[in-house]
Amino acid sequence: MQQPFAAFASCQPGLEPLLAGELAALGLPGEAQPGGVAFAADVPALLRGCRWLGTASHVLLRLAEFPCRALGELERKAGLLPWPRWLRGDVPAAVHATARSSRVYHSGAIEQRVARAIGAAFAAPMPELAPAAETAARVHVRFHRDRCTISLDATCTPLHRRGYRLDAASAPLREDLAHALLLAGRFSGHDALLDPFCGSGTIAIEAAGLALGLPPGRLRPPPLAHLALFDAGAWAAETARPGPRSTPAPVVASDRDAGAIEAARDNAGRAGVAAAIEFHVAAFTAHPWLQDPGTAPARGLLATNPPFGVRLGRGGDLAPLYQTLGHRAAKLPAGWRWAVLAHDVRLARRTGLPLRAAFTTRHGGLSVTALAGAPPPG
Ligand SMILES: C[S@@+](CC[C@H](N)C(=O)[O-])C[C@H]1O[C@@H](n2cnc3c(N)ncnc32)[C@H](O)[C@@H]1O
Missing domain, CATH: 3.30.2130.30 (VC0802-like)
Structure with missing residues (x-):
């Protein structure tokens, strides 16, 4: 051996x-x-x-x-x-x-x-x-x-290039960061997922992959195939593992930009998870679960990266957007958690949600922080 x-x-x-x-x-x-x-x-x-x-x-x-x-x-x-x-x-x-x-x-x-x-x-x-x-x-x-x-x-192209994202909306999130945000938010794959600022759909697509039990590298060529190390028998055994689970909880993504939703749908199709995601064109305030929290499932994760206010243009003062998001998210049923990726931690704090920094990293030349949390018990 x-x-x-x-x-x-x-x-x-x-x-x-x-x-x-x-x-x-x-x-x-x-x-x-x-x-x-x-x-x-x-x-x-x-x-x-x-x-x-x-x-x-x-x-x-x-x-x-x-x-x-x-x-x-x-x-x-x-x-x-x-x-x-x-x-x-x-x-x-x-x-x-x-x-x-x-x-x-x-x-x-x-x-x-x-x-x-x-x-x-x-x-x-x-x-x-x-x-x-x-x-x-x-x-x-x-x-x-x-x-x-x-x-x-051992990897030919970087692993975060999953291969599903050809259409990028204005400020796409790297696939590995979307995945990390879900892990930081302790996404179980069994509870609902909502991204009300979904852009090109990366967070929802990664979530649907997790919920369905699909390998993130499923669209990539077999790993190591460009090396003499490749073991075709081991690869056949690896890919013969059980197929996708059915997704028991909804993965829902919305954005006010119709073009972004179109790109997100195309990306989800390429990722093989289109049937597992519900897409809506809507301002976040108009999303049914955020408008009427009584319609939301009992358990879920709101995972999102709202506008940073840098790459999407100046966009004026984003504090009211973050405040309203926090106000609505706080009203979701008690079994919900939140995970927000923000460039400006002070803006994320304007949500008023009890969020803790889970990780800080770089994205597109900016420092970004993932904050996650849940309603206090009781
Ligand atoms: C930082 S981008 C999200 C990028 C996304 N995570 C991705 O992977 O492509 C923020 C998104 O929020 C959307 N947006 C901005 N204001 C909004 C609002 N009031 N309601 C809904 N979507 C909004 C923009 O259209 C943009 O697609």
Whole structure:
């Protein structure tokens, strides 16, 4: 049996505890570190992780670590590694290097030497890498204090690019952040979900996927398929797991912009969850559950990212919008929770809801904070 790899699932800063929870739920306990979670995994576990993780960006496998003080030494040591066990001779390899506090410091030269060592390991020359090619084996070389670590990216494109979002409304939320917001709001998949500022529908689509028990990576090509590591038998076993659950609770999304709702419907269709989401064109104040809370189900999560007031234009003073949202959301039945992603925490506080910061991260060049909470007991 092959030794498990020392793996590192990277994520947006701030999401590490949520990612660690996702890994643990997959039977892959790990250690949260800045920027991700370190864990051990064999190839079947990597296939499972790449398919099911909703908050990860990449999964890196540590291939080798050794002391190194010169480029010649690097090329010799890299040349001793069993590259054909990891890489395919017909898929180009892109080498990316960083160096800090080391005698070997020229990243371009490091990349060239490691690429040459990889090429020498294959009888035929490796294919040329087309500029901006998405399908390539990505090898990362990191020098720190004269130690060289070589890792392989198990993910071709970042995992947050699920593949369903071709139509983006004005300010789409990254899929991993939508997923993280739902986890921060403790979305169970059994209770209702409402996003009254749904834009391109990302939060509702991620919620419907969770409610249906669908893997976030379901539209992506099989993980590791661009590497020699790929195990077709393990992948067949992974995809033969039970199919989607039926969704017992409604996932409802609305936005006042008809164009956004059209894009959201198209995205949901591509994601295979259109039948599980009810879309409405409506101002949030006109949403039936927020207008007449008696019509809302007894339990649910209101998860949303209202206008930030930055990327959507100046938009005047958003405080009244947040105040009204909080006022209406507070009237939902007692079994509801709230999760709000905001750029300006002070605005989120204007909701008056008892929200606590769950994570802070970056999105589209802005700092954003997810706040979550529930009505006080009693
Ligand atoms: C930050 S965007 C939401 C982005 C969304 N999470 C996504 O993934 O695409 C905020 C959305 O709120 C909508 N919006 C702004 N004011 C609204 C209002 N009063 N009622 C309903 N929707 C509103 C905008 O049309 C916009 O789509």
